[in-house]
Structures are given as C-alpha cells and as structure tokens.
Amino acid sequence: ILVPCNEIAEELGDKKLMNMVAIGALLTALPEVTVKDIEKALEGHLPARHKHLLPKNYEALRRGFEAAQRVLA
Secondary structure, three states: OOOOHHHHHHHOOOHHHHHHHHHHHHHHHOOOOOHHHHHHHHHHHOOHHHHHHHHHHHHHHHHHHHHHHHHHO
16 A cells, blocks of 8 residues: 655654554554554553644544545545
C-alpha cells in the first residue's frame, strides 16, 4: 500500500506522526484490528504527561487509514 506518510505527517504539523500514519494505512490490510483498537491501546499506553498528544495521533491514524482506502479503491 503506497501512502505518502511523510507528506501527511507534515500536513498535520509533525514529522514524528509519520509512524502513526503508516500504522493507519496498515490497518486497511488487517481487518482484525481497527483504528479504535489502536486508539484504545495508545490511550492505555501513554503516560499521563503525554496524553495531550493523543488527538494528533488519532488524526494521523485516521488520515493514514483513509489514504490507504483511497489507494485500494
């Protein structure tokens, strides 16, 4: 699945989000795991001091998923 992860992460304002975009794209090939599953895992994994990063990570996941769906359509 070819998705412009770096470009999407830059559009979101943080190149570090590239990994989350890529995970979102990967989820299109793994129907057993949903975007919501990953969001719940992130929420449970991140320490309290990083919880403010969740919204951007969620957005990156969704954008990667949506971009991959467009490629596969």
